[in-house]
Amino acid sequence: MIEITFKDGSTRQYDEGVTPEEIAGDIASGLKKKSVGAYVNGELFDLNRPIEEDAALHLITKDDEEALEILNHSSAHLLAHAIKRLYPDARFGVGPAIEGGFYYDIATSESITEEDLPKIENEMRRIVKEAHPVKREVLSKPEALERFKDDPYKLEMLEDFDDSEVITVYTQGEFEDLCRGGHLPNTSRIRHFKLLSVAGAYWRGDSSREMLQRVYGTSWYTKEDLDQYLEMLKERKERDHRKLGKELGIFMLDEKAGQGLPIWLPKGYTVRRVLEDYVYELERRSGYKHLSTPVLGTRQLYEISGHFKHYRDDMFPLMELDDEAYVLRPMSCPHHAIVYSSALRSYRELPIRYAEIVTQHRYEASGALSGLERVRAMTLTDAHIFARKDQIKEEVLSAYRLIQKAIDDLGLEIDYLELALRDEGTGKFHDDDELWNEAEKVMKELLDEAGIEYKEMKGEAAFYGPKIDVQVKTALAHVITMSTVQLDFLLPERFELTYIGKDGRKHRPVLIHRGLLSTWERLMSILLEQYKGAFPTWLAPIQIEIIPVSDVHHDYARDLNRKLIEKGLRSEIDDREEKLGYRIRAAQTQKIPYQLVIGDQEVENDTVTYRRYGEKEQTTLSVDAFIEHIHDEVRRKK
RNA sequence: GCCGCUUUAGCUCCAACAGGUAGAGCAAUUCCAUGGUAAGGAAGAGGUUGCUGGUUCGAGUCCAGCAAGCGGCACCA
The missing domain is CATH 3.10.20.30 (Beta-grasp domain)
Known part of the structure; x- marks a missing residue:
């Protein structure tokens, strides 16, 4: 017992x-x-x-969080089982549960396409019906090696096991798989699943190795949960910034203009200008000095900074002419370092905070490009803070607080922070151990002291130092890096930056890189998704659409439009010879926050009657009260 | 960059899926209708079917190469 x-x-x-x-x-x-x-x-x-x-x-x-992982993991085995029946020569890589589902990496002689998914799903259902018990078995390493001798991927995984380690194999019917578990005890317990897509994936995540086929799926305990998840995927498509960006005239891409080189259309650029003004003012109040530096720099500049050595693959190639070579800048820190060194600095001046709206070019892999989210030409508000070592903590924290404020003002939410550290021996990072250790230590300390939680990410640092990456989550659980604060002891060394200390001697400042709101491109993609294209009034490219009922109201409507524009509002008039309903629909489709219908009543009483986007209710106000109402919303960033 | 898929008018298309030379809705244009909160009516116009080759008497349809886009992987703001 x-x-x-x-x-x-x-x-x-x-x-x-x-x-x-x-x-x-x-x-x-x-x-x-x-x-x-x-x-x-x-x-x-x-x-x-x-x-x-x-x-x-x-x-x-089933109510516990881990329950879905077990289900999805078992579903991955079910998928592999079905694939093995349909494609007898299939060999299997890994097949884990992931957020929202599962996948299995498969090598077959015949390629699997999305058209094959229903067929595979049917086979999976058959195996569910057959109700195979799932059995766990413990093997020694030699036994396991023998058992999987025909499966090169499993053999390679087994090589990584210690001889003493417990190796388990799960069997369901004629299918068996090397697996840690846990699993549901019977295939019949998997009910509500769907295969979603097929994609390529490198074996062991290594781009120098062969590519397997990855089949993605999702599995749930109830039909309602499955339907809800599929509905969410549909909603995600509806909110896709590429779709909305096209419909609303925000941006465009063109093959002739260049891959990954988006063009901002008037409406998109209007939103961007509002954001630029907002950030400029925010930084001005926070003690940043704005400046402007060129898009091109010499090869020498980037050799000094180390970009040429560590970042060259991400840069557009050299332009050589006469005796000089130039590159399109991928980052602006070298220029700001030059500006710092253009004068003798005293400890009393520090910190010096330089901010700039910069356009940068990075040679992103073609397969990485995606709408406005990943591009090759990007513009952002970039800042570099030159500080004394005793000012690091305060400066990093105040940069972080500025980030919090900006993210909040945009109606977004911070999901979590990552502290990106180096990984020795990869060659990706500069090699001064002392500087690294000191920089990483300060970053951890200041976060810990401020009680800010973070996830440590080994090997994710910039080549010049550790960074805090701020992850934002959109309305659709889409997590993306929005902001960054990076501590850099290297560039000040490289550029031999100094300041005169209290003791009259030269000292080395530190450099803090600060990215506030990602790039305008990526930010726009996030805002489109977040608001589903219905921008809050302060950001909306067109805030007010004036719709005169008929010809006799045109003069009043045009005067009103002029007045609103005069008052700094973004107003437009739709006086086309179309029915009222038609023009109202047009304004609604364009998701314009305020739609003003102007008829006899308004003309007579010098009022406006508005309807907010998405609402049915109509409100009548005097023109001046309406203007004040909008200004108030804009001030409150609503 | 890698794997797979896609590419027909400004936009959207389960139009043309046994290869016979392009079809719709919306938008845009003109005319008629002067309309109070999500599509009034009519007419005409609009395409070297992503590009380059090939097979064929004949290619949007088949084949090859290239490009771009999409789903992922790798990479990353």
Whole structure:
């Protein structure tokens, strides 16, 4: 007999070899149905895995977070099982559960396309119906090597195991797979799933190795959950910034203009100008000095900075002429370092904060380009803070607070922070250990002291130093890097930057790189998605659409339009010879925040009647009250 | 860059899917209708079917190469 201790501290006696499933059934039949796995002394157990010794048992039910992972993981096996039947020569890489679903990496002689997915799904359903028990088996490494001798990918994975490590194999019907588990005890427990797409994926995530085919799918415990997830995917398409950007005239891409080189259309540029003005003012108030530097720089400049050595693959190639060579700048820190060094600096001047709206060019891989989200020419508000070492913490934190404010003003939310650190021995980072250790230590300290949580990301640092990346989540759970604060001890060395200290001697300042709101391109893609194209009034390219009922109201409407524009508002008039309903519909489709219908009543009383985008209610105000109303919204960034 | 898919009028198309020489809706244009909160009516116009080759008597339809876009991977603001 063994003793099982439950969550609430109570205990019960069972025969040795009892399974979590049996125990669940012993407690309540409903619990047995709901259970999908268990923790036995903290170790993840399958429901049907025997417990051999006294243990603390925690059953995982469908309501627990881990439950979906178990389901998706089992679904991946189900997928592989079906593929193996349909493509007998298939070999398998890895097949994990991921956020929102699962995938399996597969090598077949015949390529799988999306048209094959229904066929594979049907086979999966057949295997579900066949209700195969899922059995776990422990093997020694030599046994495992023998068992998978025909599967090169599994063999390669096995090589990484220690000889002493527990290796497990899961079998369902004629299909078996090397796998850590846990799994549902029977294929019949997978019900509501759908295969979503096929894509290529490098074996072991290594671009120098062969590419496998990855089939993506999603699996849920109820039909409602599955439908809801599929609905979310549909909604994501509806909100896609590329679709909205085209419909609303925000930006365009053109093959002849160049891949990854977006063109800002008048409406998009209007929004961008509002953002630029906003950021300029925000920075001015926060002690930043604005300047402007060129898009081209000499090769020498980027050799000094180290970009030429560490960043060359991301740069457009050299332009050589006469005796000089130039590059399109990928970053603006070298220019700002030059400006810093153009005068003798005193410790009293520091920190010096330079900000600039810069256009940068980066040679992004063609396959990485995507709408406004990944481009090759980008414009952003970039800043570099030159500070004394004793000012680092305060400056990094105040940069972070500025970021928080800007993100909040835009109606977005910070999801989490990443602290990107270096990974020694990759060659991606400069090699002064002392500088690295010091920089990483300060960053951790200041975050810890301020009680700010973060995720450490090894190997994600910039080549010149560690960085704090601010991740923002949109309305559709789309997480993206929005802002960054980077600590750099290297460039000040490279550019031999100095300031005169209290002691009359020269000292080295530190450089803090600060990216506030990503790039205007990426920010626009996020805002389009966030607001589904319906910009808040302060950002909207057209804030007011005036629609005169008929010809007799044109003069009043035009005067009104002029007046609104005069008052700094973005107003437009639609006096086309079309029916009222037609023009109202046009204004609504363009998601214009305020739609003003002007008829006899308005002309007579010198008023406007407006309807907000998406609402039915109509409000009549005097012209002056209306202007004040809009100005108030703009001030409050609504 | 890599794997797969896609590419027909300004936009959107389950039009032309046994290869016979291009069809619709919307938008735009002109005319008629002067209309109070999401599409009034009519007419005409608009395409070397992404580009370059090939197969064929004949190619939007088949084949090859290239380009761009999309889904991922790798890379990343």
